[in-house]
Amino acid sequence: MSLRKDKIFLITISVMLLLLASSTLLFPSMTNSIITGLASIIGLPVTLNITHVSFDTGNREQLDPVIVNGNNITIRIPVTYYDNITMNITTNKPTGFECGYDWYINESGNIKSVIVNGTNISWEADKSVKNTYLYFEAPPPLIISEVTYTGDSYYEKTITISSCCALINVSVNVSVSEDYEDYTLYLIENNTLINKTGEYHLQVSNGRATFYSFNLSNKTFRIQATPNATLVERVIRVGGGGGGGRGGIPMLNYTPTQPFFVEPNYISIITSAQGPLKANITIYNLRGEEKTFNISFTTNFIYDMRSSITLPHKDFAEIPIYMDTTGLEPGDYTDYVYVRSGDTEERVTVNLELLEAEEEAEEKTPVQEQPKQIIIGEEKEQVTREMGVKKKSAMLTLLLVISSLLLLAGVVFLYLRKKTKIIRY
Known part of the structure; x- marks a missing residue:
């Protein structure tokens, strides 16, 4: 044969x-x-x-409430193994969560440590488990800048929140002045104010403003308010006040002899940033004639302003204040801006609280699974497409x-x- x-x-x-x-x-x-x-x-x-493991980041879960300037958040991400062998796996950290730390795997109750090397994570995987979870800690979102303008005719606080991870259902609790009313919350995007008072549930009570139910990586918010009746009565009795560049002369009664006023009269800046900063004051001319105003300032952190400006009757101008925190040690600093016309002078106090750069929060020890609180589903479509590619490869x-x-x-x-x-x- x-x-x-x-x-x-x-x-x-x-x-x-x-x-x-x-x-x-x-x-x-x-x-x-x-x-x-x-x-x-x-x-x-x-x-x-060859695909050995995949992360379903679209179904990640936040196991702790997310509070700005609060505590660390434990996050878990579903993991899918391919094949049935036990092997050492090295892969990239899940996209968007590179700042996570204290990583570990929970394979059906068997907690395994994860070795971190830069953007890579490694562990011994029992791939017969098939579906498991990757746990890690994420630092809380932080207020990296807080600028408050306080004047007789308006109140304004602008905060910038930064987060290294995409988080949902974030909540904020910040201090505000109690001398105002009609508080409004704005989201600032592309230099545009978007009213979010109702959508983000702004509430103000006992000198605290809270709002929540927003998602973020980095966002800037502004809280604005108008003076309450008590403040208006006080301004009417003593004269003065101002409007901070809100357009035209503020609708408060000023004494007939008052030649001008400046808004705001107090600026508070809280930041950890090293480098240039900028704020603004507005000068209102109440005289019946054109007038020149001379401007001077102290120089603890303010380094430049224009020295004078001439304004027509009932006109106003916004004057920038240029500051620089480069080389300053963390602490409290105060500068003053003086605006003079004839024998009349108004003073604006500018307070700077320079914070230390935030360090990573302490890591948590791996623990058993916690009850699910929040589930994110924004990336399901992308994960579905990736799984479709894997299925096609297996079919081929x-x-x-x-x-x-x-x-x-x-x-x-x-x-x-x-x-x-x-x-x-």
Whole structure:
């Protein structure tokens, strides 16, 4: 009994295809090494990526409430393993959560430590578990800048919140002045004020303003308020006041002899930033004639302002204050701006509280799973697409195996139908 050379060739090719497809399913890392190794030997730029694990960041869960300037947040992300072997896995940190720390894996109650090396994380994975969770700590969002303008005709606090992770249902609790009313919350985007008072549930009580239910990475908010009746009565009795550049002369009664006023009369800046800062004051001319105003200032952190300005009757102008915190030690600093016209002078107090740069919060010890509180689903569509690609790859491999088996079966079938040949010598 013998086989023709073409039959031997077909059988050999079929067996090789079958072995290659089987090894791809059973030993993906070995296949990766073989293919890339052979390619490098013959000088071909070939790269083969085998998926061992995937993170479903679209279904990540926040296990702690997210409070600005609050405590760390424990986050867990669903993990899917591929294959059934135990192996060491090294992969990138989940996108958008590179600032996380204290990483660990919980494989059905078996907590495993995760080694961090830059943006990579590594651990020994029991891939027979299939579905598990990756846990880590994220630092809380922080107020990195807080600027407050206090005047007789308006109140304004602007805060900038920064977070290294995308978080949801964030809440804020900040101090505000109690001398005002009709508080309004604005989100600042592209130099545009967007009213979020109702949507973010702004509430002001006992000198505290709270709002919540917003998502963030980095956002800037502004709280504005108007003077209450008590403040208006006080301004009317003593004269003075101002409007901080709100457009026109503020609608308060001023004494007829008052030549001008400046708003705000107090500026508070809280920041940890090293570098240039800018604030503004507004000068209102109440005289019946054009008047020149001379401006001077102290120089603890203010380094430049214009020295004078001439304003027509009932006109106003916004004057920038240029400051620089470079080289200053953390602490409280105060400067003054003086605006003089004739024998009348008004003073604006500018207070700077320079904070230390925030350090990473202390890490938590890995603990057993906590009850789910918040679930994020913004990235499901992207994850679904990625899973679809993986399924297509698996289907192609399966199709290759089936094709090889059919080809091998066909060759064997044709051979068995062929009569036996007797070779005589």
